[in-house]
Amino acid sequence: MESRAFGVFIFVPNPPVSPLGKGGLRGVAPVSKGEIERGSFDVAVPRVDRWTGEGYKDLEVRTENITIEDDLSRRDFTINAMAINLRTQQILDPLKGQEDLKNKVIKAVGKAEERFEEDPSRILRGIRFACQLGFAIDPETFEAMKKLAAEVVQPIDKLADNPASTEAGSKQLTGKMRVAEETIAKEFLKAFAADPVRTIKLYDEVGLLKILLPEVEAMKGVEQPANFHSEGDVYVHTLLALEKLKEEGRKDTRNNRSNNIQYSIFNIQDSIDLKLAILLHDIGKPVTFKSKEETGDRIRFSEHDVQGGKITAKIIKRLKLTVFSKDDPLHVDPERVVWLIKKHMILVYAKPEEMRLTKLEKYFFNPDGRSSELMALSYIDISATVPPSGKSDFSTYEAFQKKLDEVREQVKIKQDEAKLPPPLINGHDVIKALKIKPGPIIGDLLEKIREGQLAGKLKNRAEALDRLKVLSTKK
Numbered sequence: 055m056e057s058r059a060f061g062v063f064i065f066v067p068n069p070p071v072s073p074l075g076k077g078g079l080r081g082v083a084p085v086s087k088g089e090i091e092r093g094s095f096d097v098a099v100p101r102v103d104r105w106t107g108e109g110y111k112d113l114e115v116r117t118e119n120i121t122i123e124d125d126l127s128r129r130d131f132t133i134n135a136m137a138i139n140l141r142t143q144q145i146l147d148p149l150k151g152q153e154d155l156k157n158k159v160i161k162a163v164g165k166a167e168e169r170f171e172e173d174p175s176r177i178l179r180g181i182r183f184a185c186q187l188g189f190a191i192d193p194e195t196f197e198a199m200k201k202l203a204a205e206v207v208q209p210i211d212k213l214a215d216n217p218a219s220t221e222a223g224s225k226q227l228t229g230k231m232r233v234a235e236e237t238i239a240k241e242f243l244k245a246f247a248a249d250p251v252r253t254i255k256l257y258d259e260v261g262l263l264k265i266l267l268p269e270v271e272a273m274k275g276v277e278q279p280a281n282f283h284s285e286g287d288v289y290v291h292t293l294l295a296l297e298k299l300k301e302e303g304r305k306d307t308r309n310n311r312s313n314n315i316q317y318s319i320f321n322i323q324d325s326i327d328l329k330l331a332i333l334l335h336d337i338g339k340p341v342t343f344k345s346k347e348e349t350g351d352r353i354r355f356s357e358h359d360v361q362g363g364k365i366t367a368k369i370i371k372r373l374k375l376t377v378f379s380k381d382d383p384l385h386v387d388p389e390r391v392v393w394l395i396k397k398h399m400i401l402v403y404a405k406p407e408e409m410r411l412t413k414l415e416k417y418f419f420n421p422d423g424r425s426s427e428l429m430a431l432s433y434i435d436i437s438a439t440v441p442p443s444g445k446s447d448f449s450t451y452e453a454f455q456k457k458l459d460e461v462r463e464q465v466k467i468k469q470d471e472a473k474l475p476p477p478l479i480n481g482h483d484v485i486k487a488l489k490i491k492p493g494p495i496i497g498d499l500l501e502k503i504r505e506g507q508l509a510g511k512l513k514n515r516a517e518a519l520d521r522l523k524v525l526s527t528k529k
Contacts, residue, residue, distance in 0.1 A: 130173070133154050135147075158189040160180050161191075170202045170205065181241075181260065184252070206266075207266070208232045209232075239377040240377055269340075273336065279346075283441075295335070296332055394431055401450050401454055414461060415461075429454075429455075487519055
């Protein structure tokens, strides 16, 4: 997944007209024309600004007699506070950003606390840079992040006119936070896509996990049956699962950045939906936990998959994780993520040899690719489920793979195709052939015909219609 870490800004000294002022005009305009063919550029008017405490975009801005050094001194991190003179090609680096870039360190400009007080979204951005670039975070900067993490969701106690009130001059709280919810979502998804494990660990260490994802925080300390999960509690299991996915990505590419990862073992590309599903697949365990004293035999999490799906839907909505457009690699499909979580235990509950072919088709041959992601989620979940022997049990997974391969062979489709051939007949054909009215019997007959087709016993439409007539006489 490609996510640009840095923007390129063109500094225009002494502009004839300043577009800046209090109220949020940031003085940055994008350059179009194919984004200068090879990169993305923004034209920035030099300025020094100060947050007034009223809102994220409410700034006191000064643009007169500003030097490039002044402008760089108000930026977020030193690696973002360098400039080049386009005429002389001289690099201006008053804050030693090159040194931090070489040492792979994320370090706030000047006093870290001041930078984060000015704009708390810089805390999220710093974590994102660290995850995307594989950089360490400067200790002083990290401590400031921890101290001011709550500022990310700090409400803006700003009163606004209440148009719904009949009383003149009535006021109400705006309900806005210092950092826009959309900004929080974008920064989280960019970091998480690049390095899921480190993102969650950094959010935890900084204090953002309990603020933004309390449901994930709640997995800590939730005990699991030791005969299945010697790796630890639900939180430890989840992080291990994310690490296992990362390991699979490493096997297929030397480039550990998300944008080039393909998981050949699952025949799928990198997917933000799959990563979120892995993070949240056991999110229902804390609320469904039953001790062995309660159950009489062992710890159980009955229907944690179903409850997990419901909780996940709420999380995606609350955090606005659908913030990216559908054509963006970071677009989150909530229905898909919820489906994966609700179905992730199917390889535990079901027996492939007893499962009807039509049910196998429903779960494992979905044309939109989610079936492959379901198999991937199941494989990763098993990989992170470590019994006392230390060896994960893939027997059920392998049995399902064998059954799916048999179905593919029966209907003569390739291994890399997710879509089975279309049904030989439909409901209208049944009504016409048998001269009957619409009703439940039609669905029953169609399922039996489809079973025969998927088993390789019915090859064409004529055979399907002949079999239909035989089945109808048995009703």
